[in-house]
Amino acid sequence: YGYIDSINTIYEGYWTFKMYDFVLRTDIDVFIYRHFATYIPQNCSFITGGGGYGTDFNRRKLRRIANDMGFTHVNISGMGSTWYGSPYDGYLVANQTLYGMLWLAQYEFAMPERESKLGTLMWPEWHYGVLLLYGQHLALNHLVGINQIRIIIGHNLLDQSTTDSTVQYISQGTRLNLHCWHTDLPFSKFAFKMGKYNQTELEKYKNDKTAQAYAMRMALESKYMTLEELAAYGRNKSLSS
Known part of the structure; x- marks a missing residue:
């Protein structure tokens, strides 16, 4: 198995x-x-x-x-x-x-x-x-x-869908993680793996507070950044917090 x-x-x-x-x-x-x-x-x-x-x-x-x-x-x-x-x-x-x-x-x-x-x-x-x-x-x-x-x-804590288009979970901080289910709707792990989001403009998600946008930003930013950039980003965030 x-x-x-x-x-x-x-x-x-x-x-x-x-x-x-x-x-x-x-x-x-x-x-x-x-x-x-x-x-x-x-x-x-x-x-x-x-x-x-x-x-x-x-x-x-x-x-x-x-x-x-x-x-x-x-x-x-x-x-x-x-x-x-x-x-x-x-x-x-x-x-x-x-x-x-x-x-x-x-x-x-x-x-x-x-x-x-x-x-x-x-x-x-x-x-x-x-x-x-x-x-x-x-x-x-x-x-x-x-x-x-x-x-x-924890239906109200864990495994919110990455296709969720509501905003309160992000703004209120009431969920702990997002989970990619089996779907072709954005954000879809299958579409991401096949490169269908490669031409996506991150700017359009900059002020979007939905779970969909959060997943898209996280996935694409981590894909576009080098390991050195990710490390520097993490250090800066840790210092600022």
Whole structure:
């Protein structure tokens, strides 16, 4: 499974970051807002973004699988792949997520599914491509059920879409990061990768306060700048703050 190391590093690497107060686990297709640096989770909660993997069918299926595994299940759903919380909470969630992923891969998916021969035929009901989210679903339900962690599904904090054209989140600082979903609307990670924004004039986004514009500026400025320019920019911003 291609994304398993993004979880395994949190589990195996715990000893390298356990001295920190909080850790962030996120996909690479995100943009971090500057006010993220000063945000502290309330009540020592473990925060996740929102995930769009759940259907009535797979929620029932995952509840049955939890019972087969000897896991508790408290009927929470819709957790995304962004995590923010204490290092130990991250370690616990990663450990149980890996266990859930391995169980699912071994007992709940056939070889053609594991080899991606079905493509997205079974999406969104049951899809091997989101094994990470299914494993996390099992892990979080179990850990909450045995009172090991408290979680917040941070729909209003994490994983705002890069296609969002509203302005209040930027101006009020109420979101912590942007996430690129599967879309061709701007800002699209697919269009960016194919070079479709290469001729974009950054000046037109200078005073635009939407999430779309923020993502476009961040992506193109970092692409146009040399490493030396980025380093100097970062140093100047750090000094001014």
